[in-house]
Amino acid sequence: MSGNIQLLSDTLAAAKAEGRSALIAYLPAGFPTVDGGIAAIKAVFEGGADVVEVGLPHSDPVLDGPVIQTADDIALRGGVKIADVMRTVREAFEATGKPVLVMTYWNPIDRYGVERFTAELAEAGGAGCILPDLPVQESALWREHAEKHGLGTVFVVAPSSKDARLAEITAAGSGFVYAASLMGVTGTRESVGAQAQDLVERTRATGSGLPVCVGLGVSNAEQAAEVAGFADGVIVGSAFVKRMLDAPDEAAGLDAVRELAGDLAKGVRRSA
Amino acid sequence: MSSEFFIPDPEGQVPSAEGYFGAYGGKFIPEALVAAVDEVAVEYDKAKADPEFARELDDLLVNYTGRPSALTEVPRFAEHAGGARVFLKREDLNHTGSHKINNVLGQALLTKRMGKTRVIAETGAGQHGVATATACALFGLDCTIYMGEIDTQRQALNVARMRMLGAEVVAVKSGSRTLKDAINEAFRDWVANVDRTHYLFGTVAGPHPFPAMVRDFHRVIGVEARRQLLERAGRLPDAAVACVGGGSNAIGLFHAFIPDASVRLIGCEPAGHGVETGEHAATLTAGEPGILHGSRSYVLQDEEGQITEPYSISAGLDYPGIGPEHSYLKDSGRGEYRAVTDDAAMQALRLLSRTEGIIPAIESAHALAGALEVGRELGKDGLIVVNLSGRGDKDMDTAARYFGLYDEGTDAEVAANAADTAEIEGDAK
16 A cells, blocks of 8 residues: 555645644654554544654664753663554554554665665555655655655755755655754753744745645644744654653553643644 | 875765665654754765865874874783784773774764754763763764763773863663664764754764764774784784774774785674673674664574674673664675684783783773784784774773673682683783
8 A cells, every 4th residue: 555645734734724734743662562552642632633643762872961861761671563553553543544654764664675665654644654764865865765665765865065065955855844944953942943834934945835844852732832833843752751751650651742742732732 | 185194085985975885774763853963964964075174183183182093012911822923903092092082083073064052972982982971072063972880880980081072971770781872872872962963973883974984084094004014024914803883993993904805803892791691792693683873784683673782891892782884794704704802802911011011991991802803813823903992990990890800809700710810811822
């Protein structure tokens, strides 16, 4: 079966038609357990997330801050495998009918085999991948297989990306563009950098028409509303993971992430 | 003008414009670093073409580092190497005590040219960290060194040296708490502070242009050794031997000999407790191609692409990756790579100390152990050059515990090691 890139695009278009930004949540697979991770994803969808990115934990997450590093570590110690990630995608999609992406580093996919990975992800109902250490000039092989299986390729752009490079990236990407709000790794921040709006505008100016969603540092409804004022989507990761880490037990963690998703969903609907 | 000590690879060789050595290399980096890494490549190309850069670097390499480094013949040590003649390229005599200073001074000059005021670096054994802290003191740059927590303990002397030189040393507590994790943390810092910060990468791995640039700064090792051997021995060596962690001292020695088809290029990887035990860092012997720290190369990993935790008694070789040019040399057959255990390296360390009065770093001792093997294979007509990449002062605590040199230190482990020692020494004679 073909992957759900169209569902992803339709979901983002529907949010736009409602005059709001989409809420995109990130949670790693296998954290705190495989089943617990699936329950957490269902909870953030129930709370109001439009899209979920499922993290495929990696031993060397160079772009992640301490919160996601800790979660990845717990997942890997628990023995999470790529088959578990596929099951997570499948159960989350089948339970909700909403778009589910995978976010990971390039080596696990390279090692597993690009064709095998894309075929399995499409079959599980996945919508595509975000691969933050696979820059556009190294991505031809990935994109060939992703397109074949109906999967999106979401590239990251950064405040340091020059305009010519933004054009190259948006031309190669699909689904949406992930605009990093600041120069740094994942993690919650007091404020979202002013550079984010500039980056969104420069990315839109490439004329690709891809939605531009902003991530890194967003952790509460106020920030979500602020970002929703200029972006097509708001991406929240570490704040969800931190709620799970801080919760006394799994049930409390599920309540906490559901509640946070609810707050953020309100935030993206009252753009500042 | 031509430079005497800054001798980049002549044009037309690998890597490609995209940074590929055959199937290996490339630039697998986050978008946030693309502009900075491109800037390093552009600035390095400009520097290569600028006689003033070569003049400045030459001046430092002669008057600060002390180049050219000596070539020392070690006949008493060579008696244990099947009677082959053995010469050591004495990078241990460079200022700061290892080959690392060659690359650090080059990149420190580049940092100034880029107008950056802060330098970060990773370090395993601490030799790259000490060299970097030294250059930052010399040039007035802010300096932060990332070092795995385990390494800060086993190389405590170098931590003190870096702090004496004014650097901030951050003990990295994530993952295996060794060199790999120090590099991860340095990358995280770089992404956040790239505007004013240069990541002074310490080996021939990482994204393009680092593998080629770091090699170029170390190329002087082999160029000098080749000239010195022709003068002293009247011929090229049969083998050039070096230890490989990331591979910088090895590529530095090997590179000038690549066109000399008769010279075998032999890299010695850390076999730790033995490759068959799984406790090793022998990347080319036991790894598979993959992506780690910005380039494609051999990597120690499981079947799902998770990097496995390496082990070596040597902090400087305790790394699950390898520079992409070594992967290229391995696949093409031009380079040969073999694995040397902790025990064999420690025996070689003691043997060189006692036969020649030279205490090598544990890293370099892996090359010495390899040279003993290669010498026996070549026989008495053999001629070997070994890169003595660093001195062993920093390793005295590890060595003292290993050999029971402290007054109170005679536990069971030391006794067991002593038994192994007798066996290995018996073989050597």
